[in-house]
Amino acid sequence: MREVLTLQKITVRDVLTDLSFTVGESEWVLVVGDNGAGKTTLFNTILGNILPDRGKVLIEGSDVTSLPPHSRASVMAHVFQDPTAGTVGHMTIRENLRLASRRGKKRSYLRFPSRKRDEAYREQLSALRMNLEDRLDDYAGDLSGGQRQALSIVLSLLTESKIWLLDEITAALDQKTSATILEVVRNTLRQRKQTCLMITHNPQHIGQLGDRVLILKDGRVHEQDLR
């Protein structure tokens, strides 16, 4: 299996210690651990929000350790735990989609909204079956938590990325909405064969989702194969 993401002896203060693992192409890896185990620090290190004290982050063999977060956006898409963090509340759904559709691409001074792109956005939103396709002019901040999280998943999928990072995406949602969101994730992974790292706190997810589990404990990682 081709290696997509490799972490080599990553050390971040006293949170992560000599942490190393590899995630292959189309693999779905769950990351679990107690509060304070370093799950979010791990994601922030991969995303470039935290510069590790030691070690390297490699994407398809290229060292991206010193790249700022916005420079990594073309290869990785991130869905935040908090639905309000993954969208701009005071912008319309259309504007949020326009923003995300240029992830990792040049932003032009001459590119304006167009009907053609609206059609493409409607198509993406209709897959959620939440009627968001008819609400392009509504503000993202007026959506419910579940709708907003579903929107942020669509936003993360608008461009091709090598790695999909999902940070406790159902933590703030009720059971029914969680099930809908996980169904969207499952379908996406099936269709796109995307490499995915997903932080979860829910023990029910282990065994039901993912190919492999990374258990973070005392800053170190223990692996468990689910296949």
Added chain:
Amino acid sequence: MLAWEELLVALEIGLIYGILAIGIYLTFRVINFPDMTCDGSFIFGAVVSSVLIQSGSNPATALLLSLVAGGLAGFLTGILCVWLKIEDFLSGIVIAFMLYSVNLRAMGSCPNITLVDQTTCFSAGNTLLSISLVSAGLILLLSLFLRTDCGLGLRAAGQNPSFASACGIPVRVMIIGGLVLSNALIGLCGALFTQYQGFCDISQGPGTLVIGLASVMMGENFLSRLLPKKAAHASRIPVLPALIACIGGSVAYRIFIAFALHSDSFGMKTQDLNLVTGLLIILVMKTKRTTP
């Protein structure tokens, strides 16, 4: 009672100061940055314009270089805050504070410069028409820019930096860009005002922020009554109406001042100008529509 001429002057000054309000809208509303540089960049633009005109430069060239000077002040504030990690408030205050010395030096240690015998942009032609055209042109250009992918990135960088960064937007560059754009406009406003009134005084800088913010908020207040409730929040007002509201708020502010200058019939004196103007603003803001 206000005379027609006084209203006309209030309208002209209001339109000029509307450019300041647009600059402040860009920092406080678009990139969400509490920029205090404007007290310095306004007068910096005015000084650059006055000194250049006095030395025989073309008034239009003086305006252009004032725009650059204001932009430079914004750039320095951005560098202090974004790269040197100095508090946003403090970065602007420090630059404005330092610009006072720079301005005085540029003015040859004299606190004012007169342009009475000099040719300015307003020496010929219809003043109201030319200021209106400048304001309309700026509104058009800015509203177009803020609707492009790049302008959308600027807005996102201010409203949700984490998400913007995850979308590949270089947030720090965008914040510096926003500060440059805003202060360039404020510098231009200073230059236009100094050419309009025919002199430049170093004491005109302090208080610029209050005037600009009051104009922005009054404009938003008037506009929020016309918009549907869900769009009435200050950050949700669509760009074009928000920019027009900045100009409208600024004109309203100047008309309030004109009224305040006539408050002697109520027993008030000239020195009560700020008090009366402030009370009128509070009265308008008190009736602000509740937004979500």
